[in-house]
Amino acid sequence: MPxxxxxxxxxxxxxxxxxxxxxxxxxxxAVGKRYGNHQVLSNxxxxxxxxxxxCLIGPSGSGKSTLLRSMAFLEEYDEGEIHIEGRLLGWxxxxxxxxxxxxxxxxxxxxxxxxxxFQQFNLWPHMTAMxxxxxxxxxxxxxxxxxxxxxAMTVLEKVGLAEKAHQYPARLSGGQQQRVAIARALAMEPKxxxxxxxxxxxxxELVGEVLAVMKQLALEGMTMVVVTHEMGFxxxxxxxxxFLDQGSIVARGTPSEVFRDTQHPRLRQFLQxxxxxxxxxxxxPEQEN
Amino acid sequence: xxxxxxxxxxxxxxIWNAFxxxxxxxxxxxxxxxxxxxxxxxxxxxxxxxxQLLLRGVIELVRGTPFLVILFLVYYGGPAFGxxxxxxxxxxxxxxxxxxxxFAEIFRSGFAAVPRGQLEAGECLGLSRxxxxxxxxxxxxxxxxxxxxxxxxxxLCKETAVLSIITVPELTAVLTGIGTRxxxxxxxxxxLCIAYLLLIEITSRAGRxxxxxxxxxxxx
Numbered sequence: 354m355p356x357x358x359x360x361x362x363x364x365x366x367x368x369x370x371x372x373x374x375x376x377x378x379x380x381x382x383a384v385g386k387r388y389g390n391h392q393v394l395s396n397x398x399x400x401x402x403x404x405x406x407x408c409l410i411g412p413s414g415s416g417k418s419t420l421l422r423s424m425a426f427l428e429e430y431d432e433g434e435i436h437i438e439g440r441l442l443g444w445x446x447x448x449x450x451x452x453x454x455x456x457x458x459x460x461x462x463x464x465x466x467x468x469x470x471f472q473q474f475n476l477w478p479h480m481t482a483m484x485x486x487x488x489x490x491x492x493x494x495x496x497x498x499x500x501x502x503x504x505a506m507t508v509l510e511k512v513g514l515a516e517k518a519h520q521y522p523a524r525l526s527g528g529q530q531q532r533v534a535i536a537r538a539l540a541m542e543p544k545x546x547x548x549x550x551x552x553x554x555x556x557x558e559l560v561g562e563v564l565a566v567m568k569q570l571a572l573e574g575m576t577m578v579v580v581t582h583e584m585g586f587x588x589x590x591x592x593x594x595x596f597l598d599q600g601s602i603v604a605r606g607t608p609s610e611v612f613r614d615t616q617h618p619r620l621r622q623f624l625q626x627x628x629x630x631x632x633x634x635x636x637x638p639e640q641e642n
Numbered sequence: 643x644x645x646x647x648x649x650x651x652x653x654x655x656x657i658w659n660a661f662x663x664x665x666x667x668x669x670x671x672x673x674x675x676x677x678x679x680x681x682x683x684x685x686x687x688x689x690x691x692x693x694q695l696l697l698r699g700v701i702e703l704v705r706g707t708p709f710l711v712i713l714f715l716v717y718y719g720g721p722a723f724g725x726x727x728x729x730x731x732x733x734x735x736x737x738x739x740x741x742x743x744x745f746a747e748i749f750r751s752g753f754a755a756v757p758r759g760q761l762e763a764g765e766c767l768g769l770s771r772x773x774x775x776x777x778x779x780x781x782x783x784x785x786x787x788x789x790x791x792x793x794x795x796x797x798l799c800k801e802t803a804v805l806s807i808i809t810v811p812e813l814t815a816v817l818t819g820i821g822t823r824x825x826x827x828x829x830x831x832x833x834l835c836i837a838y839l840l841l842i843e844i845t846s847r848a849g850r851x852x853x854x855x856x857x858x859x860x861x862x
Binding site for chain 1: 757759760762763764765766767768769770771773777778781782785
């Protein structure tokens, strides 16, 4: 189905149930990062609240993936602060007020409730789906193997792959691999899920099954930050959409504000470009019925 | 030309012992070399810049020195520094030291071949550096580097022949000794070649078998 941003597109603008607007679960203030002379992120201020779904969109090279990876400290942001559940992520301030790398324990403490899903799945190919899911349960959470396997079956069922539990990743399709990766993150019972272009490496036909799992998670109240090119997903699921360009947030708002009402020229150009690429058949809402 | 294998059967006991010495120096030296190589590679990976540079220097130094010269330095040069080793011990240690830098390079390439993303995923799940090395990197890289390891083992097998020069009573020393004493070069050298061929053939076959075994997960 070609994606049209017609006025009939359903958009949920109300905050998710149980959303706590008081204290953000992720808090970014004035976050910046540079590679040498190149400023990849500058002055990013962003709050994500409990049960909120935030989609990061923007052209390639806009810094959206870097921003998401910073939220797990896979990229070291070098200006500003990121707080996860009130804990400063990745850095600690020493006696003289200078920042230095937080120790491994402290870093892991800050991202304890964080799950991350990557564009390239990053499953461990020498372990079965079950092995991938149980590894951290056994090694990090110190669960008994039998308990870990029980939990793993539960999450694999959740992503619809219980019958593939004993397959190696090489025997799974891209979509199935990504769902195993989601299950691996979910098994740790995170409060926040970060998705870094989770469907960009997939054949178009396999995108749907991954998005369906993500939609389900959003409905269940998971706090999610999603870097995506799937505007349909963003429009239907996100509470807010953030548009980045050249390392800065240039527009943000509800899906309808960003996709429909925006007057921002760079954002309009980006969306038009997206529509041109994806609309291979011109349909109007009347013709669809 | 005479061809008289009775010289071999007459010395069968000595040749068998020499065969065992060859296998011992080869396998003990290689095993130590593999462990040392893994340690060097891991230290270069996690040890920080100064250590990395130091180890790189050591690797280049050892790689730039012929095995025979290393052997002389340790066995004949050692006593000048108060290191007196028996011939067999010196031989084993030299094979270990010599091979460790090659194994280190093999391991380093293996570490590099495991995609970074897999480590990031593990890191975010809270896995420790050691867990990542032991559970994620090693099992995968062993599959990738197995052919290179087997290759190195076959080279080292033949390299033990050099130990004959420092009087280690291994195959080459014993068989050439018999040959020169009795002028039966063809017979002794033939047995020598067959013995090395045999060891290397067994190694290659074991390597291929192991490759199939550990590589099953890669098959679609």
